[in-house]
Amino acid sequence: MATRKAQKLPDDGARNGWYETLPPPPPAQRAEGAVTVDYAVVGAGIVGLTVARRLGELRPTDTAALIDAERVGYGTSGRNAGFLLKGHSHGGEKDLELGRRNDRLCAAGLEHLRDIVMRHQIQCDWSDWGRIYVAAGGPGETHLKHLADGLDGIGTAYSAVDQDAMEAVTGTRFYSQGIRADGTALVQPAALMRGLGSTLPENVSLYEESPVSEIHSDDGFRLICPEGEIAARQVVLANHIFAEELGVARSRVVPVALFASLTRPLTKDELALAGGGGEFGLLPASPNGSTVRLTRDGRILMRNTLVYGRAKRFDEAQLSEALANHREGIKRRWPDLADIELDGTWGGTLGFTRNGGVVFGEMAPGLHAVMTTDAAPLTRGATAGKLLAEQICGVDSALLQDMLALPKAALLPPDPFLKFIVNRRIRKAETAEAGEL
Ligand SMILES: Cc1cc2nc3c(=O)[nH]c(=O)nc-3n(C[C@H](O)[C@H](O)[C@H](O)COP(=O)(O)OP(=O)(O)OC[C@H]3O[C@@H](n4cnc5c(N)ncnc54)[C@H](O)[C@@H]3O)c2cc1C
Structure with a gap:
């Protein structure tokens, strides 16, 4: 049996101005006791929310758990500047096709989010x-x-x-x-995230205030939270810069x-x-x-x-x-x-x-990871999350091929050099x- 122990868990501190302008949310459902699902998605930021939604849609008879250490909307995805970019350039792109691929991924993410917001009438000051x-x-x-x-x-x-x-x-x-x-x-980002979290498909359960401190793998996975355990056939790490704390994408971001x-x-x-x-x-x-x-x-x-x-x-x-x-x-x-x-x-x-690269795909049997980095992370991240779910479910598309054609995140020097x-x-x-x- 292999065990991954989180070296560090999220703690975003006492303030998130966007979140504070919203009414208090209903009490969190925590991961308590023993829960068994088909898919466990760790991290309910923009990426985890889009992975879990798409898994729920594509596999209506399966179950998924979306697990976050904090409340939805409190983490980075709800504490940014709220630009849902259709595309982006830092200037001087040497590889124009790479720039165009990125723009197609961003544009698709913008339209995906627009579609969800309009369909569910999510109140997030979309403009x-x-x-x-x-x-x-x-x-x-x-x-x-x-x-x-x-x-x-x-x-x-x-x-x-x-x-x-x-x-x-x-x-x-x-x-x-x-x-x-x-x-x-x-958009008002905390409101968008909360809206995405409250309109997930019925076969997706959201567990908040449930940091995953360990993942055991042995013929499936067991995710350990303070008050319970989640057993799953497959796991998706959508916990952004905390993936490295569980031993994935180390020295890449x-x-x-x-x-x-x-x-x-x-x-x-x-x-x-x-x-x-x-x-x-x-x-x-x-x-x-x-x-x-x-x-x-x-x-x-x-x-x-x-x-x-x-x-x-x-x-x-x-x-x-x-x-x-x-x-x-x-x-x-x-x-x-x-x-x-x-x-x-x-x-x-x-x-x-370092190279405009991505973290996307199956990292070990049944263990997937997806991370949004660099330019336009909210829109490109929404697409990346949706596409990872589609890849898991065997759904191919021109957009998935765009995603797979992006370079993998290059290796970085260790600290203290990187710092x-x-x-x-x-x-x-x-x-x-x-x-x-
Ligand atoms: C001030 C600021 C402004 C920004 N402005 C913009 C902008 O305007 N437009 C844009 O596109 N991007 C912007 N960004 C960047 C963007 O917000 C992030 O890149 C993006 O939200 C990352 O999304 P994510 O889902 O990958 O990660 P996150 O939103 O970080 O979600 C990951 C989640 O995983 C959870 N987690 C981590 N580890 C565990 C664990 N072990 N157990 C359980 N849960 C765990 C965390 O609590 C977190 O909620 C900004 C960022 C900042 C900080």
């Missing part, structure tokens, strides 16, 4: 506002030009937005330039922590300072820039500050630094809103690969592109 990539000065403009070249190469339509037009949208002259690409939705804050809803006068025209979504061209949204309910979301995330935890010093950076970001754009109350500052960890390299890159961007924050 097809799109996205504007922005620059605030020279360094950002260089990245923006690079990004535009990337979109040209892939064949994605976009239009230039000058400083006056940026001001008309946002009420600030902070941005010197932007480029607008349509086809992206903005760089964990990076990002931070965000949400203000209280702006008053009518305050909204006039922020463009007065309703919601918007801005993505920075510079790695040191800030993702900024004005939400449907009139809050400013500010997302900046990047740290190496191997700890998969956010300490007080990091949260204080992020809060100071978020305040600075608001002040630079809207000086009159510099002191506005924040309804939460929080961190989240996500994964990058050193990532920190050096972050510091370089912070110094050279400080004005983009």
Whole structure:
């Protein structure tokens, strides 16, 4: 019998501003006693939710358990900036076919999520506002030009937005330039995840507050949770950067922590300072820039500050630094809103690969893993989850072939080398592109 023991379990800390704006959820169903299912999916973020839904649909007479250590919507998938990207480019793609494949996967994920949201009337402030990539000065403009070249190469339509037009949208002259690409939705991410979790097929049971600390494999699998055990024929690890804690995809994914804050809803006068025209979504061209949204309910979301995330935890010093950076970001754009109350500052960890690669497929007999990394993780992750379920059930498609044609995530150097390299890159961007924050 083989045993995998989790070296570390999720703990996202005390705050998630998006989650806190929602009404409290009903009490969690925990994994208690002995449960037997056909499929066990570990991790109920965007990827696990889409794997479990599709397994339930394709195998209506089988049963599946979707298990999370926290509440659905509380983890990274519910603590991001809420951009459901139809495609993405970091610019300078050397392999244009790879860029096009990624865009097809993202676009399919966007439509898959749209279909579920519309069919189940999930209230998550879905809006097809799109996205504007922005620059605030020279360094950002260089990245923006690079990004535009990337979109040209892939064949994605976009239009230039000058400083006056940026001001008309946002009420600030902070941005010197932007480029607008349509086809992206903005959502309240915690609400979307909760909605996905509450509309799963009947043959899928959701277990929350049930961290899986061990997986035993011997003619099937036994997953150990604090109050019970789940026996399954097949297991899918959809637990993102925590897969390595169970011995899968080790040294393949760089964990990076990002931070965000949400203000209280702006008053009518305050909204006039922020463009007065309703919601918007801005993505920075510079790695040191800030993702900024004005939400449907009139809050400013500010997302900046990047740290190496191997700890998969956010300490007080990091949260204080992020809060100071978020305040600075608001002040630079809207000086009159510099002191506005924040309804939460929080961190989240996500994964990058060295080569734009993926973790997808069967890792050992009956043990599958799927991880969303790099660009557009929510939409590409939704597709990856759906496709993994289809692969398990023997359903082939052109999209699955696109997924299988992506490179596997390349091997990374171990810590402390990796930490050193990532920190050096972050510091370089912070110094050279400080004005983009
Ligand atoms: C601040 C911020 C902003 C971002 N903005 C965007 C954006 O606008 N658009 C975009 O596409 N992406 C964005 N991202 C990235 C995106 O949110 C993530 O890449 C994506 O949500 C990962 O999805 P996932 O399902 O793979 O993982 P997760 O959402 O991390 O889900 C994995 C789940 O597994 C659970 N888990 C882990 N280990 C165990 C265990 N042993 N037992 C039980 N459960 C376990 C965790 O609790 C977690 O809920 C952002 C991320 C951050 C932090």
